[in-house]
Amino acid sequence: MTATVLDGKATKNAIFEELKPRVAALAARGVTPGLGTVLVGDDPGSHSYVRMKHADSARIGVNSIRRDLPADISQDKLEAVIDELNADPACHGYIVQLPLPKHLDAGRILERIAPEKDADGLAPVSLGRLVLNEPGPLPCTPYGILELLKRHDVPIKGANVTVVGRGVTVGRTMGLLLTRRSENATVTLCHTGTRDLAAEVKRADIVIAAAGVPHLIGPDMVKPGAAVLDVGVSHVEGKLTGDVDPAVAEVAGWLSPNPGGVGPMTRAMLVTNVVEAAERALATA
DSSP: OOOEEOOHHHHHHHHHHHHHHHHHHHHHTTOOOEEEEEEESOOHHHHHHHHHHHHHHHHTTOEEEEEEEOTTOOHHHHHHHHHHHHHOTTOSEEEEOSOOOTTSOHHHHHHHSOGGGBTTSOSHHHHHHHHTTOSOOOOHHHHHHHHHHHHTTOOOTTOEEEEEOOOIIIIIHHHHHHTSTTTOOEEEEEOTTOSOHHHHHHTOSEEEEOSOOTTOBOGGGSOTTOEEEEOOOEEETTEEEOSBOGGGGGTOSEEOOTTTTHHHHHHHHHHHHHHHHHHHHHHTO
């Protein structure tokens, strides 16, 4: 068996084609969606991520609003930038690129983001809405994983899903999405305290690996025909390495490449959240 590739790049492109007429419809009514980014410091990886996000936006006619700030910016000055974006009608959604320098309180910054402009879906109000199953922006990576599965016809309803990693960005929020009535999956959340990780992974129909441990998931741990999504990112000898051993491709039914799988989907859903925010803003104007 050779796994079907869950191609995030192709799926992202399909989503962008669907977004283009929605952006055009907004433009016809005098509204251009605007994506803002707040980037603190000079981390090359963060700068690369932000460039890709704005390049994606430009492809479908979404404006870019960049706030690139020095690494030694004070908490008060950063909060003033957040307030500015909250008040800017041209900015329909924005993100604060994490991690922030250690002298800054990231929690306070995320709490300050206007809920209607939370493009990442990770601010406290957005997470609370997700827990309560109320409408709001969805966390981009779990949202992208869900779209990747659905658009490749991977069965979700009734599936046993094992998520490895309990971070807010993927692990905890992934379970909240998959256990909604619209998805109806059964989710097991594994972490460093899980007694028998191999057993939990082996019984899963869908495996989502987001631990950041190189090649944590080996072929002997995967049920034949399962869908495996590699979300983890590590650097081994200067090379980007995922959580999933490449040999899993010989066992799994579906496998997302890393890079090229979940990463492009995260960016696709970020732009989707911004377009949807612009549509909501117009509807309530």
